[in-house]
Amino acid sequence: MSYKTRYALLFLAVPFLLFTLFRNLPIVIAFIVSLLDWDITGKPVFVGFRHYIALLGDDNFRRAFLNTVYYVAGTVPLSIVLGLLFAALIEARFIRGKAFFRTVYFLPVVCSMVAIATVWSWIYNPMFGLLNQLTARIGLGRHNWVADPYLALPCIMAMSVWKTIGYNMIIYIAGLKAIPSTYYEAASIDGASKTRSFLAITIPLLRPVTLFLVIMGVINSFQVFDQVFILSQGQLQDSTNVLVFYLYHKGFNELSLGYASAIGYYIFLVILGITLVQFWLNRRHE
Amino acid sequence: MMIFLPMIIACRQRGGTGDRPLVSCMTFEWGAGKDSYRVREQFINEHTTSAAVKITYAPHSTYVTKLLASFAGNIAPDLMFSMNGRHRLFLAKGIFLPLDDFIKGPGGIDLNDFNATFIREQLMRGGKIHALPQTQSTLALYYNRELFRRAGLPDLSTTEPITWDRYRELAQALTRDLDGDGATDQYGCAPGFDSQQPTYYFYVLNESFGCRTYNDDGTRANFDSDATADAFRFLHSLIYEYKSAPPPLVAQQLGGALFPANRLGLVINGPWMAYDFQQTAPDLDYGVAPLPYRPGCPRRNMIGGEAIGISAQCRNPAAAWEIIKAFVSPEFQKLPIQGLPSRLSVMSQPGFKGLPHWEIFRNEMEFGTANFFTAKYDQVSTILRQYAERILSDPGAKPRIPALLKEMNAKINALL
Numbered sequence: 001m002s003y004k005t006r007y008a009l010l011f012l013a014v015p016f017l018l019f020t021l022f023r024n025l026p027i028v029i030a031f032i033v034s035l036l037d038w039d040i041t042g043k044p045v046f047v048g049f050r051h052y053i054a055l056l057g058d059d060n061f062r063r064a065f066l067n068t069v070y071y072v073a074g075t076v077p078l079s080i081v082l083g084l085l086f087a088a089l090i091e092a093r094f095i096r097g098k099a100f101f102r103t104v105y106f107l108p109v110v111c112s113m114v115a116i117a118t119v120w121s122w123i124y125n126p127m128f129g130l131l132n133q134l135t136a137r138i139g140l141g142r143h144n145w146v147a148d149p150y151l152a153l154p155c156i157m158a159m160s161v162w163k164t165i166g167y168n169m170i171i172y173i174a175g176l177k178a179i180p181s182t183y184y185e186a187a188s189i190d191g192a193s194k195t196r197s198f199l200a201i202t203i204p205l206l207r208p209v210t211l212f213l214v215i216m217g218v219i220n221s222f223q224v225f226d227q228v229f230i231l232s233q234g235q236l237q238d239s240t241n242v243l244v245f246y247l248y249h250k251g252f253n254e255l256s257l258g259y260a261s262a263i264g265y266y267i268f269l270v271i272l273g274i275t276l277v278q279f280w281l282n283r284r285h286e
Numbered sequence: 287m288m289i290f291l292p293m294i295i296a297c298r299q300r301g302g303t304g305d306r307p308l309v310s311c312m313t314f315e316w317g318a319g320k321d322s323y324r325v326r327e328q329f330i331n332e333h334t335t336s337a338a339v340k341i342t343y344a345p346h347s348t349y350v351t352k353l354l355a356s357f358a359g360n361i362a363p364d365l366m367f368s369m370n371g372r373h374r375l376f377l378a379k380g381i382f383l384p385l386d387d388f389i390k391g392p393g394g395i396d397l398n399d400f401n402a403t404f405i406r407e408q409l410m411r412g413g414k415i416h417a418l419p420q421t422q423s424t425l426a427l428y429y430n431r432e433l434f435r436r437a438g439l440p441d442l443s444t445t446e447p448i449t450w451d452r453y454r455e456l457a458q459a460l461t462r463d464l465d466g467d468g469a470t471d472q473y474g475c476a477p478g479f480d481s482q483q484p485t486y487y488f489y490v491l492n493e494s495f496g497c498r499t500y501n502d503d504g505t506r507a508n509f510d511s512d513a514t515a516d517a518f519r520f521l522h523s524l525i526y527e528y529k530s531a532p533p534p535l536v537a538q539q540l541g542g543a544l545f546p547a548n549r550l551g552l553v554i555n556g557p558w559m560a561y562d563f564q565q566t567a568p569d570l571d572y573g574v575a576p577l578p579y580r581p582g583c584p585r586r587n588m589i590g591g592e593a594i595g596i597s598a599q600c601r602n603p604a605a606a607w608e609i610i611k612a613f614v615s616p617e618f619q620k621l622p623i624q625g626l627p628s629r630l631s632v633m634s635q636p637g638f639k640g641l642p643h644w645e646i647f648r649n650e651m652e653f654g655t656a657n658f659f660t661a662k663y664d665q666v667s668t669i670l671r672q673y674a675e676r677i678l679s680d681p682g683a684k685p686r687i688p689a690l691l692k693e694m695n696a697k698i699n700a701l702l
Contacts, residue, residue, distance in 0.1 A: 039354075039379070040351075040354045040355060040357070040358045041354050041357050041358055041379045041380075041381060042379065060672075121539070125539070125540070126532075126536050126539070126540070127471070127536075127540060127543075127544065127549060128543075128547075136467060141467075141469070142467070142469050144533065144535070144536050146535075146539065147533065147535035147536040147538070147539045148533075148535070148679075149535065149675070149679045152535070233538060233539065234347070235538065235671065236668055236671070236672070237535065237671075237672075237675055238672055238675060238676065239535075239675075249668070252348075252351050253664055253668075254664055254665055254668070255351075255354065
């Protein structure tokens with residue numbers, strides 16, 4: 001083995017060890033814990049797949065799963081469509097001050113979700129909130145927003161979409177810049193309208209970008225937690241119970257670590273399954 | 287090394303206690319401000335000659351997890367505080383040493399100076415005492431005197447409680463639509479509001495309506511009783527029939543903002559709320575009255591508080607006991623706190639300065655119970671909160687209350 005190889009292995013060993021210690025090992029340990037009945041202080045008892053089976057009959061888990069699917073279905077497509085729309089608008093020739101708009105729309109992405117959720121909790125405040133002032137003025141009445149079981153999750157979804165649009169927009173702008181202008185020139189010579197060019201050239205050529213955003217969006221949305229925790233004030237509620245929040249509740253409020261780990265593995269399996277389906281669909285289209 | 291060096295430096299032990307054995311202690315300081323633990327540490331180290339204490343702080347929200355994790359890792363502090371609703375959980379997990387030998391020994395203390403109900407219902411296991419109360423708390427009825435004046439209502443008695451029916455009448459009289467848009471801008475009452483533990487008050491209301499939450503050995507819950515159904519009907523009608531109270535999630539979200547903003551007339555809360563007003567709304571004009579009662583039913587309240595015990599992993603329990611004695615000593619108990627001192631004699635001393643209206647909270651201790659703070663309190667409360675949300679967030683749920691409570695009770699009994 002040459003000294004270069006030895007040095008390369010040495011340098012690789014450091015991140016490998018850190019990843020193994022802080023990422024891979026906890027994943028393996030979490031699986032082992034999911035097979036145990038353990039409340040931190042007591043002696044762990046091996047229960048096999050009992051937690052996984054119990055979860056299938058758990059009303060709260062079912063509700064959390066459905067709420068999460070609702071959240072993913074409501075946020076991912078909307079934030080992608082709006083991200084593309086904003087990117088196309090900002091990249092349009094007639095728009096001046098592109099850098100300003102890019103900065104403004106990207107700003108929520110770099111802000112902490114906790115800070116954003118706290119600000120939005122005041123916007124949604126049923127007594128003193130900005131949104132109610134606005135809706136009351138235009139004759140739509142006042143609502144309880146996040147304190148209304150039917151509106152709570154859509155309110156959280158709206159806030160999440162607002163925060164995500166900027167990220168999707170920037171990725172789409174990068175994708176738009178990568179499309180050669182000759183395609184549009186050729187389409188223009190052939191008499192294609194702007195809309196036709198957008199539908200026939202832009203969208204198909206952005207498919208890899210869209211796939212990336214959909215996969216990342218689904219993965220992130222399935223792990224929604226911070227905004228739910230802040231806006232529900234850390235309380236488990238039927239209306240805003242989502243998978244990771246339920247995991248947190250079982251693990252850290254009720255100290256059912258085995259049960260919480262099993263929820264974590266269900267989330268992993270669901271995300272893995274959806275991602276594989278997305279890849280398969282994309283390959284079929286190609 | 288650049289990553290780990292600061293961690294190693296941060297983790298190094300600090301000394302400086304001379305020859306005295308050092309006792310470690312973890313607190314969440316649900317007391318008198320986040321940094322007051324430093325004042326307390328200094329006070330104890332100045333007043334104790336046989337041992338010294340090093341107190342570490344953890345936020346209330348993560349305290350239990352951190353404490354139990356340190357216990358699991360065999361690095362638990364020598365002394366631990368436990369809080370409302372968690373005492374029996376700590377006892378059930380066996381993380382406290384029994385204190386009987388210390389209490390009855392040569393350097394012991396007189397238990398008659400502490401609330402016997404709290405010790406019996408919360409701090410005893412297998413006939414032995416595992417912790418001592420460090421603070422106490424009960425609930426009382428706060429009323430906004432400014433709103434009372436505007437509505438032409440007289441002040442409430444500080445000694446004679448009102449009935450729940452009178453409470454509803456007052457709530458109705460205090461409710462206002464200030465801008466005429468048909469929506470309530472000023473609520474009469476908000477029973478059960480507290481963003482930390484919204485269910486806290488349902489237990490007390492339930493007991494006050496005549497339900498005994500659990501049977502004597504704590505193996506069966508009675509949430510399917512007629513009294514519980516009456517309590518929930520009462521809350522439901524306050525929200526939807528009389529429109530005098532906000533729905534539970536609104537109350538939870540608005541937290542303590544409505545009362546000091548003169549948008550809420552009546553609220554049930556503990557002595558810590560008086561402490562908050564001292565800090566954040568010193569000019570607020572409010573009064574405190576005994577908790578309402580239901581005619582024909584015994585007056586009920588909760589008795590809560592913090593307790594301190596010696597960890598089962600403590601290597602020097604004798605030194606830890608000296609620090610416990612300092613924590614519950616009359617001198618220490620006079621320091622400002624958000625609750626009541628656990629030593630009853632401290633409150634009888636002339637010149638005792640507690641929180642505003644502390645006498646009312648002290649008088650309520652007579653009616654206090656803690657039997658609903660079981661080892662499964664968190665799990666039971668989660669179920670109770672979910673069903674409370676289902677009942678009280680749905681205007682049409684009133685006829686279904688008995689069926690929902692039966693369903694809820696079955697789930698709780700399955701847990702027990």
